[in-house]
């Protein structure tokens with residue numbers, strides 16, 4: 546593992562590095578972590594962020610399972626695990642952010658103050674370097690409900706990206722410093738809210754939680 550001032554890096558992690566379960570892996574992670582997996586076409590990269598909120602584990606679980614399977618993806622993949630530190634505080638995966646800390650998904654804009662601001666700035670720098678052709682940010686809602694996507698840009702590219710995960714797409718004009726505002730860099734970017742942390746695919750459908758979106762993304 547290599548380190549910068551703010552981030553740790555894992556390149557093509559082995560099953561031994563990952564541990565047998567996502568909780569074992571989380572136990573081994575110390576700080577916000579960048580995971581890179583080399584693709585067959587190394588000239589292209591796609592990115593996925595998750596765990597920006599330490600109590601929203603679905604993306605961590607998905608990445609862990611996928612990495613354990615040791616696939617070689619078509620293009621390079623860049624995974625960004627943001628809120629490792631709040632997620633590790635016992636009981637694990639229960640805190641949205643550090644006690645006294647800021648909401649990381651409100652920090653992706655200047656002036657990048659404090660510890661969370663530094664993490665957000667470092668994550669944005671990774672994205673600028675990798676220049677991904679799309680970016681997902683995977684969250685869970687509080688409570689239960691069906692999956693939906695959130696975007697600030699409702700064009701064909703964003704709709705196509707969201708449709709890989711859900712047929713519900715909500716557009717917002719709010720600018721809160723959320724990672725999905727990376728869409729302004731001309732990179733299709735959507736937030737995927739995969740239901741509540743306790744939900745599985747049998748989660749009740751037909752419930753719209755648009756009113757809570759701006760509070761939970």
Ligand SMILES: [Zn+2]
Pocket residue numbers: 597598601650684685761762
């Ligand atoms: Zn969230």
